[in-house]
Amino acid sequence: MKVMLLVPPGGYFAERWRKGSSMPPLGLLYIAAVLEKDGHDLKIVPADILQLKFRQIQDMIRHYQPDIIGVTSTTENRFQSFKLIKKAKEAYPQALTVLGGPHASMAPEDCLAHLPELDVVVIGEGEETMKELCARWAEKADFHIMEKIDGLAFRHNGQIKVNPRRAPILDLDALPFPAFHLIPFEKYNFRFEVPGQGLLPAINMITSRGCPFNCNFCATPINWGRQVRMRSPANVLQEIEYLKDKYQVDVFFFFDDTFNANPKRVAKICDLIIERRLNIYWKCDIRLDLIDRPLLEKMKKAGLFHLSFGLEAGSERVRNEIIHKKINIDDFHRVVKWCLELDIIPNAFFIFSHPTETWEEAQETIRIIEQYRDQIEGSIAILHIYPGTPLEKTAKELGVLPPDFSWARPHPPRIITLPTAQGDVPLFLHKLTWSQVSELIFRWSFSQRKVSLLDKIPQVIKNIRSFQDLWRYLIMLVVYCRLKLRKFFQKISPLLRSRD
Known part of the structure; x- marks a missing residue:
């Protein structure tokens, strides 16, 4: 079997790469090592590190012609993963599209319900599930085999089915080391x-x-x-x-x-x-x-x-x-x-x-x-609010998230996110106001000597999606200026008193 494993391009993690904090994708590398050991032909494309465009990834898919395309997902970067699944299926429709990683594991039905191009979700640890999926798919490319594989969710004949979770891997020593040799290691910073x-x-x-x-x-x-x-x-x-x-x-x-x-x-x-x-x-x-x-x-x-x-x-x-x-x-x-x-x-x-x-x-x-x-x-x-957590349930009960909230649809304007700074994850804001939270952030930054508002302006402009976003950033600007003025007057007040 030819298996292509993909890290989506751009988004939050591309920003981390530019800041010099990008780590190799261990989850994919463990899965790749297991599949390679099982005799499959593997190709890993870390599109974030390679700074690839979706069009370039599609060209690579057409050239490689994989039987299975696997994409990793985090809640921070999920929309990039969703787009990549769509582009992958568009480039090579006969490939089986698989979404894994933390986000897909926490919201498998939501992913399948809103992504018609997605065939399968791997839930939780992916090594043994992907190994069995590849082996069975190689024998018979038929969706009926999915029903026998623990740790999968899939769509068949318009119905979404979620299988029992796979038992955890108890002997981690039995896993091969991550397949670092399949990525451009020298490009990670x-x-x-x-x-x-x-x-x-x-x-x-x-x-x-x-x-x-x-x-x-x-x-x-x-x-x-x-x-x-x-x-x-x-x-x-x-x-x-x-x-x-x-x-x-x-x-x-x-x-x-x-x-x-x-x-x-x-x-x-x-x-x-x-x-x-x-x-x-x-x-x-x-x-x-x-x-x-x-x-x-x-x-x-x-x-x-x-x-x-x-x-x-x-x-x-x-x-x-x-x-x-x-x-x-x-x-x-x-x-x-x-x-x-x-x-x-x-x-x-x-x-x-x-x-x-x-x-x-x-x-x-x-x-x-x-x-x-x-x-x-x-x-x-x-x-942050993550799917499947007790906090998500609390957020819906308190109205921070609407009852029909979907992680696969664009956020309503009233849901607050800071995509560049902390990923495209809804923020839990209920008791405290945005002004109060902004003050806490800036007070922390002053204590760490890490804040530079001018450096953030291009990112702020880039992330404005609605009038509500613009209004929140203006509030942050007002809070920042107020705190700076307060610090300035605290600094000069002893001088003014000494003159008196």
């Missing part, structure tokens, strides 16, 4: 600033899948499941050594949702890195209440230089009763303190505009950010 070393090429790795926790906004349990499945330390080290030798990278981003879900495994991975004297640098995302000082010291010795963790909200009520994060603020302060003492860069994630979050509670979050001004990296976002 994923880099990290390592203290004392400068800006170095980096690569992303997944060492576990799944998340047992219950955050209301998170789609990970839907995509990967709640059961955490982990690669063995030996298998992780084998891939690190392979990538270091093959691609000359010394910086690794362990892209797990919770790298320290099993602290003993983390300690063993660190022991192996130290024993083998790999001299690598790495970063990861952790959960605050699953780490102690001795483990962090060992991680530092093994090359950890950057540690990310989510607090999400300063308010304990919002954090634990609304988000269901179940994290203590003392754990946050303690881990930040350890990081600063050990010369590890702490990066905290914060989110504004949670359900029922008041202005006073949002102030608690911004005060924590300002407390650690210049000491931590802080990443903020307005709360």
Whole structure:
């Protein structure tokens, strides 16, 4: 079977590429590795990195003449994926079109209902599902075979059918390493600033899948499941050594949702890195209440230089009763303190505009950010709504999303998005006003010294789709100017008083 796997062009991730933060598509690379091992002919087209136009992709499809065309999707970039499915079917109608990735997994029926050019959706982990689909389709290109394949949704005779989800892959060590050799690796510009070393090429790795926790906004349990499945330390080290030798990278981003879900495994991975004297640098995302000082010291010795963790909200009520994060603020302060003492860069994630979050509670979050001004990296976002999550249900109940909302149709003007900054994902805005959220964003930016309004003007103009968008950006401009004037008068007021 000839299989072509595609990353859509343009959109949010093309903007990330221009900013120097584009990572290889591990999901597609794992699927490609499994299919290649099974004897299929594979071609991967990362149209975002290659900066291809849809017309150029169509030419490649006609030339390759694939039996199956697979397209990955995220909610941030879903409209580009939808357009690519349409263009692919137009270019080569006899190919089976397959949509996978996080967005398709969370909204399979919605995708099929609004995309007549789409034949099949792969739900969740794609390796075994695509392997079975390719094998059965090679034997008999008949839609009746779809009914026997777990993890698929498909359309047949005008009816949408969703099969049972496939059981998760328990032995991740059995998977081949991602097929990096099938992509133009040298074109990826994923880099990290390592203290004392400068800006170095980096690569992303997944060492576990799944998340047992219950955050209301998170789609990970839907995509990967709640059961955490982990690669063995030996298998992780084998891939690190392979990538270091093959691609000359010394910086690794362990892209797990919770790298320290099993602290003993983390300690063993660190022991192996130290024993083998790999001299690598790495970063990861952790959960605050699953780490102690001795483990962090060992991680530092093994090359950890950057540690990310989510607090999400300063308010304990919002954090634990609304988000269901179940994290203590003392754990946050303690881990930040350890990081600063050990010369590890702490990066905290914060989110504004949670359900029922008041202005006073949002102030608690911004005060924590300002407390650690210049000491931590802080990443903020307005709360995103993803399909299939508890938050999506809440958004419809509160009228943030209309009851008949479709992820495959253009948003009504009243739905707020920031496509260039945070992808084309609806933002949850209910209790807080747009003016208040804008103030929080700019106060964070001032504390991080990262804001430059002039640099954003071309992107702002590009993203204006309606009068409502224009009005929101004007509100942001007014808030920005007001805060700048406030800072200016705070700075000169001592001088004025001294003259008196």
